[in-house]
Amino acid sequence: MVRYKAVLSLGFLIVLTFSSTSTKAFHNDIYYPRVPEDLLEIIQDMDNPFPPTRKNIKEGSNVYFGKGLCVKCHGVKGKGIEVSGHSPRNFTDPKWQNIRTDGEMMWVLKNGSPGTSMPIRVGKVISEEEGWKVILFIRSFAGV
Numbered sequence: 130m131v132r133y134k135a136v137l138s139l140g141f142l143i144v145l146t147f148s149s150t151s152t153k154a155f156h157n158d159i160y161y162p163r164v165p166e167d168l169l170e171i172i173q174d175m176d177n178p179f180p181p182t183r184k185n186i187k188e189g190s191n192v193y194f195g196k197g198l199c200v201k202c203h204g205v206k207g208k209g210i211e212v213s214g215h216s217p218r219n220f221t222d223p224k225w226q227n228i229r230t231d232g233e234m235m236w237v238l239k240n241g242s243p244g245t246s247m248p249i250r251v252g253k254v255i256s257e258e259e260g261w262k263v264i265l266f267i268r269s270f271a272g273v
């Protein structure tokens with residue numbers, strides 16, 4: 130029985146070690162970049178190819194409330210709902226809106242945010258074009 134317990138706790142230790150390495154890109158500070166350092170400069174400079182026209186923002190909102198399922202975690206007002214673990218981003222935070230570029234958001238849509246429940250969206254449930262448009266919609270939460 131004692132030996133069984135020892136094996137169990139060793140297993141637990143291994144799980145802990147592995148889960149901490151898989152959370153490498155994750156940072157507790159919400160303002161800290163989610164994009165790995167070696168890519169950051171290029172990704173930050175990527176422009177949104179779609180202009181923030183009323184039509185594009187509306188299409189982005191359809192993705193947010195529809196097949197992107199963003200609303201499930203980020204909420205109707207963009208403030209983020211309460212979940213266990215790391216909170217979904219509050220898009221109404223002006224400091225975060227200022228710091229993050231559209232390119233960085235696209236990276237998160239394509240890769241998820243490792244170590245959090247933010248899932249991969251572009252390439253799985255929405256197209257790249259829909260991704261850029263939902264980013265335009267996220268910008269509309271700024272200053273709300």
Ligand code: HEC
Pocket residue numbers: 155156159162163192193197198199200201202203215216217218229233234237238242245246247248250255263264267
């Ligand atoms: C299952 C819950 C969940 C869903 C669904 C979800 N998100 Fe998130 N999202 C999160 C969490 C949790 C975070 C915080 C991650 C972090 O701090 O790194 C986050 C963070 C983000 C960020 C901020 C990343 C950064 O660089 O600070 C963006 C942008 C984002 N989500 C966009 C979206 C969009 C757009 C959709 C829908 C297409 C979506 N999310 C769907 C949970 C979710």
